[in-house]
Amino acid sequence: MSTFKIHTLGCGSAKPTLRHQPSSTVVDHRDTLYMIDCGEGAQLAFQRHRLRFSRLRHIFLTHLHGDHVLGLPGLVSTLGLGGTGGKLTVHTFNDGKKILQKIFNFFAGDLPYEVEFNVIEPTEAIILDTPSLTVRTVPLQHRVPTVGFIFEEKEKPRHIKRDMIDFHQVPTSQIRLIKGGADFTRPDGRVIANEILTSPPTPSLSYAHISDTAYFPELAEKIGPVDLLFHETTYTEAHRAEAAPRGHSTARQAATVARDAGAKALLTGHYSSRYNDDTVFLREAQEVFPNVILNREGLVLPLD
Amino acid sequence: MSTFKIHTLGCGSAKPTLRHQPSSTVVDHRDTLYMIDCGEGAQLAFQRHRLRFSRLRHIFLTHLHGDHVLGLPGLVSTLGLGGTGGKLTVHTFNDGKKILQKIFNFFAGDLPYEVEFNVIEPTEAIILDTPSLTVRTVPLQHRVPTVGFIFEEKEKPRHIKRDMIDFHQVPTSQIRLIKGGADFTRPDGRVIANEILTSPPTPSLSYAHISDTAYFPELAEKIGPVDLLFHETTYTEAHRAEAAPRGHSTARQAATVARDAGAKALLTGHYSSRYNDDTVFLREAQEVFPNVILNREGLVLPLD
Numbered sequence: 001m002s003t004f005k006i007h008t009l010g011c012g013s014a015k016p017t018l019r020h021q022p023s024s025t026v027v028d029h030r031d032t033l034y035m036i037d038c039g040e041g042a043q044l045a046f047q048r049h050r051l052r053f054s055r056l057r058h059i060f061l062t063h064l065h066g067d068h069v070l071g072l073p074g075l076v077s078t079l080g081l082g083g084t085g086g087k088l089t090v091h092t093f094n095d096g097k098k099i100l101q102k103i104f105n106f107f108a109g110d111l112p113y114e115v116e117f118n119v120i121e122p123t124e125a126i127i128l129d130t131p132s133l134t135v136r137t138v139p140l141q142h143r144v145p146t147v148g149f150i151f152e153e154k155e156k157p158r159h160i161k162r163d164m165i166d167f168h169q170v171p172t173s174q175i176r177l178i179k180g181g182a183d184f185t186r187p188d189g190r191v192i193a194n195e196i197l198t199s200p201p202t203p204s205l206s207y208a209h210i211s212d213t214a215y216f217p218e219l220a221e222k223i224g225p226v227d228l229l230f231h232e233t234t235y236t237e238a239h240r241a242e243a244a245p246r247g248h249s250t251a252r253q254a255a256t257v258a259r260d261a262g263a264k265a266l267l268t269g270h271y272s273s274r275y276n277d278d279t280v281f282l283r284e285a286q287e288v289f290p291n292v293i294l295n296r297e298g299l300v301l302p303l304d
Numbered sequence: 305m306s307t308f309k310i311h312t313l314g315c316g317s318a319k320p321t322l323r324h325q326p327s328s329t330v331v332d333h334r335d336t337l338y339m340i341d342c343g344e345g346a347q348l349a350f351q352r353h354r355l356r357f358s359r360l361r362h363i364f365l366t367h368l369h370g371d372h373v374l375g376l377p378g379l380v381s382t383l384g385l386g387g388t389g390g391k392l393t394v395h396t397f398n399d400g401k402k403i404l405q406k407i408f409n410f411f412a413g414d415l416p417y418e419v420e421f422n423v424i425e426p427t428e429a430i431i432l433d434t435p436s437l438t439v440r441t442v443p444l445q446h447r448v449p450t451v452g453f454i455f456e457e458k459e460k461p462r463h464i465k466r467d468m469i470d471f472h473q474v475p476t477s478q479i480r481l482i483k484g485g486a487d488f489t490r491p492d493g494r495v496i497a498n499e500i501l502t503s504p505p506t507p508s509l510s511y512a513h514i515s516d517t518a519y520f521p522e523l524a525e526k527i528g529p530v531d532l533l534f535h536e537t538t539y540t541e542a543h544r545a546e547a548a549p550r551g552h553s554t555a556r557q558a559a560t561v562a563r564d565a566g567a568k569a570l571l572t573g574h575y576s577s578r579y580n581d582d583t584v585f586l587r588e589a590q591e592v593f594p595n596v597i598l599n600r601e602g603l604v605l606p607l608d
Contacts, residue, residue: 015385016348016378040378041345044320066381066411070374074320074344077370081319099410106403107370 002302003030004153004205006228009045011269011295013234013248014067020271021045021297022067025209025230026056027151030132035059036149036209042071043078045297053079054086058128060135061092062211063146069096073103080111087114091127091135093145094119122147124222138222140213142247148210150223158198168192205303208263211270214244215253220260227303229263230295232270233281239272248272251281255288269295306606307334308457308509310532313349315573315599317538317552318371324575325349325601326371329513329534330360331455334436339363340453340513346375347382349601357383358390362432364439365396366515367450373400377407384415391418395431395439397449398423426451428526442526444517446551452514454527462502472496509607512567515574518548519557524564531607533567534599536574537585543576552576555585559592573599 005028012020022039026046033056035042046053056079062068072090079086090100097117104115120127120137122145128135132154137147157179165175170184178184184192208223211232223229234248243250249257251268258266266289268281275281278294285292293301309332316324326343330350337360339346350357360383366372376394383390394404401421408419424431424441426449432439436458441451461483469479474488482488488496512527515536527533538552547554553561555572562570570593572585579585582598589596597605 014381016351016382018348018351021348022378040375041348044322044325044345047320047322064410066378070378070381070411071344074326074370074374077318077374078320095410099406102403102406106368106399107374 002304004028004207004303006207006230006267006299006301006303007049007051008269008295008297008299008301009042009049010039010297011271011299012039012067013270013272014065015273016040016067017273019276020273022071023062023211023270024071026051027207027209029151029153031055032057032130034135034151037062037068037211038071038075039067040070040074043075046075048298049300053082057088058135059088059090060127060149061090061096062140062148062209063142063144064093064096064099065144065212068211069100072100073107076104076113076115077108077111080108080113082113087116089116089118091118091120093122120147138208138210138219140210140219141216142212142214146212146247148208148213148223150206150208150226152206152226153204155204156201158194158201160198161196164192164197168197170197202304207303208261210254210257212247213249214247215249215257217260220257223257223261223263225262225264227264228267228301229258229261229265230267230269231257233268233285234270234272236275236280236284239274251284252288255285255292258285258292259289263289265291265293267293267295267301306608308332308511308607310511310534310571310603310605310607311353311355312573312599312601312603312605313346313353314343314601315575315603316343316371317574317576318369319577320344320371321577323580324577326375327366327515327574328375330355331511331513333455333457335359336361336434338439338455341366341372341515342375342379343371344374344378347379350379352602353604357386361392362439363392363394364431364453365394365400366444366452366513367446367448368397368400368403369448369516372515373404376404377411380408380417380419381412381415384412384417386417391420393420393422395422395424397426424451442512442514442523444514444523445520446516446518450516450551452512452517452527454510454512454530456510457508459508460505462498462505465501465503468496468501472501474501506608511607512565514558514561516551517553518551519553519561521564524561527561527565527567529566529568531568532571532605533562533565533569534571534573535561537572537589538574538576540579540584540588543578555588556592559589559596562589562596563593567593569595569597571597571599571605
């Protein structure tokens, strides 16, 4: 069972089609669901993925274009209809807080569900810090202020070597410290080095979500060598001339970012409605970077 | 080819499910599409029905609950993305105009699409009058101000009897008047009665859309003997005790309204998410009124 998974609820762009929904992704990390963007229809896709509303605690908005936001009022209404109460934190710019508060008050103001806002800026910052992961923002280049979100697991506990723990008679009260890297001092004063008692932790994983943006070379370095990079591929090189003015990237440009960042894998998406065959994004990206995963609604992708 | 059809885009209630979408209906009358309510996802269902955005001219909102409204911002954005311009009239209460203007300005303010508001009141009134039909409101009993909409075709032109027109040598310039019911005076002064030249017009049709409302006996008379009555059937009699306090009706109550109004047919809908088998609404309504049509997403229903 993976404890870090990506669910694609929608990977189309602004103009909705019968093949793709507008943007929404859910990061499923341990017991918590983190939604990134919430295009119209996201709450239904959420149900189709058999995710549970009670596990949804955070929504991150990359920017304030309708195709990334307009599913949120309906989702919040539905959460309120659950009737059990609960709390959701929406991470968005101050403008987003202002308009969304008006909408929620009007359409869901009487519902027993609390929405809290965390106002973010289009800068590099850590915006969420939990015991098991951090989320940081990276500013992007779109037509309006936009950020990408990078989820990074914190270092995990080292694995106990059960036989060595028994041999050296380590008491249970010490186990947590030893998983954290501490040595053990026996009652007779002999010090047992941590490496004797433990093996290295499971590697920490990281996920970067980059949408929407024009290509700029400095981005790769800001992202770094993540395990999975979602990077928008709105266009192919055939329409490269339109990409930058509209604040979007081609599949080749996304692959260039993945390669230069040292990412392990690239996930495509935010496809323009003009393409009928999505495999063009895959083929174009693979010319630059080998490990490309073609996105689609319904995709569930474990990071480990 | 029918020139008066109903398309059901969504016939669920507030809590969205994988079986039913929130409320939206399209009335297709001659060359124009009239949408009634616009729950989340309506724009996609609209495309699934192969309807054309360029024919959509009016949207009527029964009331300002999210499950009847929250598809509208996305729909308006998409209309703007068409890039061809155009104009849409939204018929809603003043509160609806205020919140929707804020939302449209924020999410679709830069798009080349004009949205005009026609502010309506929760009273009986004719709110639209075109050469071929009128739309009037009927106040309903819900938890917030709510109206039903009744579409009534105007009297249609009488049918020309081609052989008699030829025999009496009626000039083309007179045809329009004669279709309107005028007699024809021949050059020799002889008057030919209209009934000799024409046969009666195709009957005018009418459609009533009643959602959401508690049952009240006076409603039937205000609706009158329409050809098709959509009346919400949120519940069955098994949950009758919940219907009135929540401003909703049972299938039996809807059928009672249909019977007392003298409607020709009843269309169900606005199903609560608690029912897994919609045929319960059909069976219950048919105990009171025989001609019941079970609604579903994708339904296209000609009135003639």
